[in-house]
Structures are given as structure tokens and as C-alpha cells.
Amino acid sequence: MLCLDQFLKLSSMAETGGHAKFLIQNGEVTVNGEIETRRRRKMVAGDVVEVGGQRLLVDESLFSK
Numbered sequence: 884m885l886c887l888d889q890f891l892k893l894s895s896m897a898e899t900g901g902h903a904k905f906l907i908q909n910g911e912v913t914v915n916g917e918i919e920t921r922r923r924r925k926m927v928a929g930d931v932v933e934v935g936g937q938r939l940l941v942d943e944s945l946f947s948k
Contacts, residue, residue, distance in 0.1 A: 885945055887914065887924040887932070893945070896934045906934055 885893075888903040891912070897903035903922070910918045913933045914926075926932075928943040 885926045885941075886922065887912065887919060887926060888922040890926050890932060890941060890945070891934065894932075894939050896932070896937060896939065911935065 887907060888897075888900060891897035891903040891906065892900060897906055906912050907920055907922050910920060911934060912919050914924065915931055926941045926945075928941055928946065930941040932939050932941065
């Protein structure tokens with residue numbers, strides 16, 4: 884399971900967990916075109932996350948161990 888705040892850190896869209904929290908709480912993060920304010924939102928393969936004009940696709944490989 885991967886949460887939005889973890890994805891932001893793993894993808895380097897946020898420098899730290901605190902930075903991820905700040906971005907999410909301030910409405911600066913969209914998931915699939917919708918503003919997302921839940922840090923613990925569960926990510927699924929195919930989700931599109933955007934922060935500050937940078938857009939990334941959540942890849943299935945992030946969920947394999």
C-alpha cells in the first residue's frame with residue numbers, strides 16, 4: 884500500500900514528509916485532476932499526480948516487492 888504523502892517523497896516531488904504534508908494541506912496537489920487534501924489517500928497504479936506543473940503517473944512497479 885502506498886499513500887499520497889509517501890508517493891510525493893519517493894518521487895522527489897516533496898523533499899521531506901513535512902514538505903509533502905504542507906503541499907497537500909495547502910491544496911497544491913492534484914490526483915487525477917482533482918485537488919487532494921488527504922495525506923493518507925491510497926494510491927493505485929494509473930493515478931496521475933501533479934504538483935507545481937510537474938505531472939507523474941503512479942506506476943505498478945511501486946507496489947511490487
